[in-house]
Amino acid sequence: MTSQERTREECAVTALLTDKYELTMLAAALRDGTAHRQTTFEVFARRLPNGRRYGVVAGTGRFLEALPRFRFDDAALALVADFLDETTLAYLADYRFSGDVDGYAEGELYFPGSPVLSLHGTFAECVVLETLALSIFNHDCAIASAAARMVSAAEGRPLIEMGSRRTHEMSAVAAARAAYVAGFTGTSNLEAQRQYGVPALGTSAHAFTLLHTSPDGPDEQAAFRAQVEALGVDTTLLVDTYDITAGVANAIAVAGPELGAVRIDSGDLGVLARQVRAQLDELGAPNTRIVVTSDLDEFAIASLRAEPVDSYGVGTSLVTGSGSPTAGMVYKLVEVDGVPVAKRSSHKESHGGRKQAYRLAKPTGTVVEEVVQMADSPAVEADGLVATALAQPLVRAGRVVADTDLQSARARVAAGLVSLPWDGLGLSSGDPAIPTRMVDAMRRA
Amino acid sequence: MTSQERTREECAVTALLTDKYELTMLAAALRDGTAHRQTTFEVFARRLPNGRRYGVVAGTGRFLEALPRFRFDDAALALVADFLDETTLAYLADYRFSGDVDGYAEGELYFPGSPVLSLHGTFAECVVLETLALSIFNHDCAIASAAARMVSAAEGRPLIEMGSRRTHEMSAVAAARAAYVAGFTGTSNLEAQRQYGVPALGTSAHAFTLLHTSPDGPDEQAAFRAQVEALGVDTTLLVDTYDITAGVANAIAVAGPELGAVRIDSGDLGVLARQVRAQLDELGAPNTRIVVTSDLDEFAIASLRAEPVDSYGVGTSLVTGSGSPTAGMVYKLVEVDGVPVAKRSSHKESHGGRKQAYRLAKPTGTVVEEVVQMADSPAVEADGLVATALAQPLVRAGRVVADTDLQSARARVAAGLVSLPWDGLGLSSGDPAIPTRMVDAMRRA
Structure with missing residues (x-):
């Protein structure tokens, strides 16, 4: 087998990025006829992780790319033939998602209970997408949510994502994309440039x-x-391999005062940035920039606000979601043939029924509340506030209809951060920046 | 473009899973002739995360699979042509790793400073592998290290990995593999079955x-x-959708006392397991097993030791490394043309020179110390202890020579856990189970 063939074979697997129980449920539902019931599944987070005040939706574009590729080829069918009957195998061989998907646009903020994605179709066609949808949204939202905090902490200074070496090689590509959505300037990762x-x-x-x-x-x-x-x-020279003062002197001696930047990757970054700035100025290199890159997170970035730092490189804390590596999104069946359904569990809040969400803002643009209500309810009463419906049509009858442009997503994050009440950008643990009001959400299962 | 072609195109990217600086360093080194110097790069963790007492090496097999596929095809070359000169592009077009790799066998335990992977070759051929190597080892070691703690906490009860929905879709596959290496029984993830x-x-x-x-x-x-x-x-019925007592009664009413298992996914699992066990016994189903699956980590698993739980399903905490989603591995140049080199930094301990590692054990098999010394030093003095060299030849002249069988790796983890001193398996924060002695490691750069 050639290297090319092997690569192809190992990658033709979207449909197997799936938990086995989805296919056993499909088999059982095909057998008793319930597989063809019309359903709505919703993706949402019950809470924001770790005292966060907002989340950032990311992954929508990746999900919409993955959806048409979710097909069971011969290799996939051979594997699942082991535990599935002929009827189920025939269903999977012809599988195409033919339903509708609505969701928050990529880059939109979200809060507890926000229905960031809703899938409408038969149980059969929706249930098998659980793992793929959650993997993408849980990862990408976690990264983008952490990244947005770093962006707001940096107050306009550029941030570079450089965490590829600290996470799975394919997560790295998605993390670079999510950080870019949140407002990072660039990435170290070449595949993220090629693909996105x-x-x-x-x-x-x-x-x-x-x-x-x-x-x-x-x-x-x-x-x-x-x-x-x-x-x-115009390059960036790394000056802390031996002695930083000697490193800066060597850098300017070699490159002259037109040197683009120096990078500091260890030590007390605030002290060193000041010292290096003074040294560069003294050497006649006032335009040589200072990049800092050692173990930064949103708190370290904020603590360097007063220092002469020109840009930040962020690695580990970015790709691990700065303490919250997964967004806690779940994929829940909320409606079957028009009847709302929900698990009745002591500690997990679930609301049956297909929903729609609005964000209410003052005329100044500052948001005050997220309202999540039944999809067939009348439009929310706004009381002098501006109500914006959050769901966008993403897929219609199996066809992607949404724009997945990353620049639009970036603009949306930037606008979202500006729309928060003043304490919504606080880095400390706190309540969500705005409350979510669940209206009329549990009629009767 | 067909779906198949698109899949192939998007996946032919191993060589671009790389940080840009590796290729700019390559270009600069080719230009001044240093690219062809013989080097050794080592992968190690300066410390174990989060008060852990040992780490588990995982990812070796994945790295050895990825290495021969690390080639720059036309698409990759087209991308990097943007910032690289003709000499560098020609080098990359012909790139094949032709050096040697030594490393700890997959499933071996590691400690701070353990050189888990050593690459020997020209600077050019080694430097471009940094991101790929670190991505794989940082992810897979983090997962396997967390998983091994869960395995030891479970004291022989089976553990099922089911965290695919909480992490990036491709990390999920590698996480399932790493958990299996560490001793998990299985996974929810179908692609992990197909691929591994x-x-x-x-x-x-x-x-x-x-x-x-x-x-x-x-x-x-x-x-x-x-x-x-x-x-x-023999299936497993999920009994907590509505009311658990009614759910168990319904399960036995439908399936009879031969039902394989019931699964509980919410509530106080200890209390519920006892209650469900009593109910099953009373219903004449003493052989129906109990599976629990709600937000388990190693601590929750240990706390259920006294309860009638037959197996555990572990999701979020497994795929996020139970608080330590990355292993902190670094990839450091330690020798150039036979001369040891090391960064001189105030707070990061680095030891120049190519190293070899031994683990010393009592005749009973209990390990007492990890010794890391220069590769050209005489064999370690063992003082009545048994010294085992830890590095295995993995690659010789670019060809993979090591066995990457997962069953051997599983056996190695099991044996490693047995070899630890009694407090090495403690779940609380503590020192590494054995000390690492760095011998003669910094001669002179």
Whole structure:
């Protein structure tokens, strides 16, 4: 088998990114005829993780790309033939999602109970999408939600996503995309540039400086010279491999005062940024920027606001959702043939019935409340407030109808952050920035 | 473009799962001739996360599968042509890793400073593998390390990995594999079965019970009947959609006392397990097992030791590494043309030079120390202890020479857990189970 064939084979698997129980439920439902009932499934988070004040919807575009590729090819069918009957296999062989999907636009903010995605179709066609939908939304929303906090903490300074090395190799690509949606400037990850057009950035690591070592010892200037010759004087030189003061001096000695930037990756970043800024100014390089990159999270970013830092590189805390690596989204059946249904459980709040959501804002644009009500209820009463319906048509009769442009999603996050009440951007643990009012949501199962 | 072609195109990307700086460093090093220096890069964790007492190496097999596929095809070259010169592009077009790789066998335990992977080759061929290697090891080791704690907490009861819905769709597959390495019995994820032979398990969710709702109300027995007819009486029925006591009664009424298992997914699992066990016994179903699955982590698993629980399903906490979603592995250049090199930084401990590691054990098999010394040092003095060299040859001259069988890796984790001193299996925060002694590790850069 050639490498190309192998790659293809290993990747033709969208439909198997699925929990087995979805297919056993499908088999049982096909057998007793309930598989063809019309259903609505909703994706929502019962709460925001970790005292967060808002969440950011991300992953919508990835889900809409994955949906048409959710097909059971011969390899997939061969695997599931092990535990499924002929009727179910025939259903899967012909599987195409033919229903409708509504959802919050990518980049929209969300709050507890916000129905960020709603799927409408037969039980059979909707139930098998649970894992794919939740994997995408739980990951991407977690990353985008953390990233947006970093963006607001950075107060306009550029942020670069560089966490690929700290997470699964394919999560890394999605994380770069989600961070970009939230307002990051670029990523270290090349595949994110290829697949999503996220600008890829980066110049060198300590290994490059260390490589320029001979039996006589290290030679930082040789490393800097090689980099400047290859990448030009506008590059970013990493100055903390040996001694930062000597590193900055070497950098300017080699590149001259037109050097683009220096990067600091260790130590007390605030102290060092001030010291390096003074040294650069003294060396006649006032336009050489300072990039900092060591173990930053939203709190460290905020604490550097007063320092002469020009941009931030964020790795681990970004790709791990800064303490909340998953968004807690669930995929719940809420309606069967027009009848609302819900689990009756002691501690998990569930609301049956197909829903619609509105966000209420003052005329100034500041949001005050999220209202989630039954889809067939009359439009929400706004009382001098502006009510905006949040769901967009994403898929109609199996066809993607929504725009999935990342620039629009970025604009939406930026607008969303501006729309929050003043304490909604607080980094400390707190209540959701606005309350969610569930109206008339549990009629009767 | 057909769906198949698109899938192939989107997946032929291994070489772009790379941070841009690796390729800019390559370009600069090719330009000044240092790219062809012989180097050693090592992968290790400076510390164990979160007070953990040991780590579990996982991902070795995935890295060895990915390595031969790390090639720059036309699509990849087209992307990087944007910022690379002709010499570098020609190098990448012909890229094949031709060096050697040594490493801890998959499933081996590791401790702070353990060199779990060492790559030997030119700077050029090694530097471009940083992101791929770290992504795989940081993710897979984090999951396997958390999973092993759950396995030891479960004291022999089976554990099922079911966290696919809480993490990126491709991480989910790798997480299922890593959990299996650590001793889990199976997974919910079908692709993990297809790709790695991890047994896939699962029967039904609340949606299936809720589906059996008519305008007259819910009908749990109809749902159970459909499931038993489709999957047989040995299936697992989910009994907590409405009322657990009624659910158990309905389950036995439909399936009879030969029912395989019931699953409880909410509430106080200890109390409910006892109550359900008593009810099942009373209904004449003493062999019907009890599966519990709600928000379990290693601590919850341990707290259920005294309860009549037959197996555990673990989701979120498994795929997020139970509080430590990344293993903190770094990829460091440690030797250039035979000269040890290391960053001199105030707070990050680095040891230059190519290393070898031994684990010292008492004749009983209990381990007492990890010794990491220079590769050219004489074998470690063992003082009545048994010294085992930990590195295995994984790749020789670019060819994979190691066995990557998952069953061997599983056996290795099981043996490793048995080899720890008695407090090494403690779930609370603590020191590493054994100390790591760095011998003669920094001669002179």
